Amino acid sequence: MSFRENLVRARSHIVFLVALVLGLTLVIWLEGLGDMQKTTETKTAPNPMDRFEAITPLPLAVVGKSSDKDLEQARIAWTYFQNNVDPDSGLVNSANSYPSTTMWETGSYFVAVLSAERLGLIDAAEAEARLSKALESLVKLRLFDGTLPNKAYHTRTLELVDYSNKPSELGLGWSALDVARIVATFGLIERNHPTLAPAIEAILARWQLDKMVVDGELMGTNIVDGKIRPNQEGRVGYEQYAAKGMMLFGYDVWRAYDVEGNLMAPDVEGIPVPVDTRLHRATTPAFVVSEPYLFDGLEFGFDARSRRFATAVYQAQEARFRETGKLTAVSEGHLDSAPYFAYATIWGGGSPWAVLSFKGERMDDRRTISTKAAFGWNALFGTEYTAKLVEDLEVAADPEKGWAEGIYESSGELNGSITANTNAVVLAALSFRAHGALIRPLP
Template sequence: MPQQSKRSKGRSPLIGGILLCSAILLLSGASYSVGITARQVFLQQEEEIVPIIAGGALDDIPALMRGNLPSATLSLVEGRPKRVKPPRMCEMPADFFERLERGTSVPAGYSPHNAYVRKYRARRGFLTDRELRAAKVAWHYFEQFTQETTGLANSVGNYPSTTLWDTASYMAGLVAAYELCLIEKPEFDQRMTRLLTTIKGLELFRMELPNKVYHTKTGAKVDYTNKPGEIGFSALDIGRFLVWLRICKNRYPYLANTIDSVLLKWDFRNAIDEEGLLFGAYVDKDTGETVYAQEGRLGYEEYAAKGFALWGFRPLLAHRAEPFLTASIFGVQVPYDGRDPRVFHSQNYVVTESYLQDGMELGFDLPHDDATPDWVHSDGWRAEFADRIYQVQENRWRRTGFMTARSEHNVKGPPYFTYDTIFSDGYPWNTVTPRGDYVPDHAAVSAKAALGLWALWESEYTDVLFEAIIELYDPENGMYEGLYERGQGRVEIFTANNNGIILTALLHKVQGTILTPYLGETEVWYTAFRDQDIRLRRNYPDPPQKRDWLPALRHSVQEKADF
């Protein structure tokens, strides 16, 4: 115990205090020196920042100059080679398809970047005699029903009116006829130039966008009774038309200026909002004022959205699948639009057409994708949903025996037009009129849907569809609209849309995805009116950059049949 007290006497508080102060001083000095050193290091780095180069990536370019930027596409950003536009059928080497890579060894499913590879491949090859005959007959519709005065083609037979949707079908037919060597360049140029000139001169709906319907003989805007008047504009029709303007511009650069000048008359301020929803317009019956209403449901909405995106717009919300629901039909989860028709007063028709157009014209790819091969679909969920649309129709055929290729189509006599749907209004295989009456007698195998399925899904089932449809034609008027499901024979109507899509399907067999990459650098569409406020007022976009790309998404995948 005494020894312990001696030791405690040796530890005086003074020594402890000195030690503490020394430690504090030491730590303070160390942290000061570290801070000074770090500051010197950071200052040193700041001095090494690369200066902003005018027009470079870090340059916040003013609107005046932004038009000269190149559009950022996948090939530009990632340095990958662009897809190549295939030659016309008559210019293809005989072994063209033998050397064609089809990616048959690539497994189906989503990639890490949400691209999708389908289980079935598209048909590829030269047209057979039967197919070539069908192409000639389908083209004959446009020879028969194009008005010389305006260059516009009638929507339905010899009734002289049309919409932008059907005019796009005419452009599809024209491109296909040229690429399949049914017509030569002089006729192609003459028809296309006359058409574009007429469209540029069309009187717009209230100085905004083209009216829903035009008289094909006079080019005057008309109402649904083909009397002079105005209805409004359709964002879906305009979206499809934009797709085909882009296809023509990319394929035939010498038409670019003409095409740009058509669009540079239009005013897009009310067609797309800040969130990227598409809006159509109609006239209020009582007040006569313009009413803008969201337009498009799952299927059509995304297709039209891509049309806008191909011209630099950013339809972010319109391109998304949500809100969507699924209905289990023959073991397939069929996606349909989740917006309640009772609230939004717009039906959610599930038909084949918009998926076919996306697949054949755009390759189920995102608008900025100009590099991936045909069997890789960068807009993955669109291809996966399309697979379901195909599968449920094949399943119906296998389970019930009904050949099924459903689409909207005209019919002969009242009600003149039906939505022959896979699912709508809560019912599968619902055939309804534009006002919603159930008319099962008008259910039909749609010729355009059958040929479209045949082109994109090389399967035993689409072979059957092909046999049912390929001889369904009148040599004087074109391909018939379809074949009634309940045995009433052919749907004896001839339309621009049906014949245009059939020609697109046949062209897809020869050339694959119809949209080809843009080969130029800048576009008048992006550089015009830079010294004025017109671009701002009309909502003209700047060349899209990588940050503007539509996102590649995926949704829950159905991997096996759902029973």
């Protein structure tokens, strides 16, 4: 048989082999394109965490003792709690003479008591009595939907209330961040007053914490058109702090503690700051403020990641002062006039240094040089700049009422609102200077 005839007979095999070679070539080419695309994506969209790995964390500034000035500043802060704790319920007013509270402010009161004890403002017996009385009220609270604490309560009657402090039969829902914050302080109490552990266990036996942990995330609830609607709570900073509190009691909140899937790092004053990519959910806006990093450092002493984040958040504020001459120490906080609350951000609403309402409305003329941010950063990092902040905010001290929120940047006038959160942070900061983080019991 001739070669030509053999070639004709083998044509089907040849076609198959040629197709196979071409197919393999195409696969290799496509894989190459994929690798090139991945390489390009890596170059154009690096992991934001890499930017924070390059930040050198500032050393913590535990002094190891309290000066006479520290103790006087602490006494002023403790005055707030002497004036604002209901003698029957043992719960604290969220703002001066305003008989409403949340789980967040109740947690702040616990932090204040533990800090005052460490500073010698009260003895161990008084600290335990105060904590015990408040815990007795918490175990009696009527829970929202029989599940978890309502977002607000009247400090005297313990009734569920709305945000105007009027009784609400249904309630407002629960805040996962607020509940996680008070759970974190339960952990602080157990480590510093272990005899109160049974009281805490009795509270947790009633609270259905498992209902606010879903697939590793923290879930709150709102009332929408008369119906209970769940929603994921927490953004970078607050979410990780809240997760630590829940972890103390064994809850698997791995998604809440993780940041990499929701992190971006825009520059503010040339410094990358940790911003959540989940920007546009109305239920939980993404604001970068000092507060969660202050709580994390003063209460837990940071972890490696949060210390880098905190360093960046602080350094951006100092850099703004160096650039503009404007003292900058920003956080969320109360205002002494409508709308009575604002988020003074490092980054928020798509831009740096925005001052925003919860709904995202701009009100930059309400930027406050925050008392709690000044004391918190000074305790944690102890720089020349933080010392200047605390010195300039001495005008916010009222020996008969406590520390006011701070000074309005635009006018230089006092933001005269006086609150539980600010005075608790002042106490925690001054305690940290002498003894370190609250999570560590004193010898």
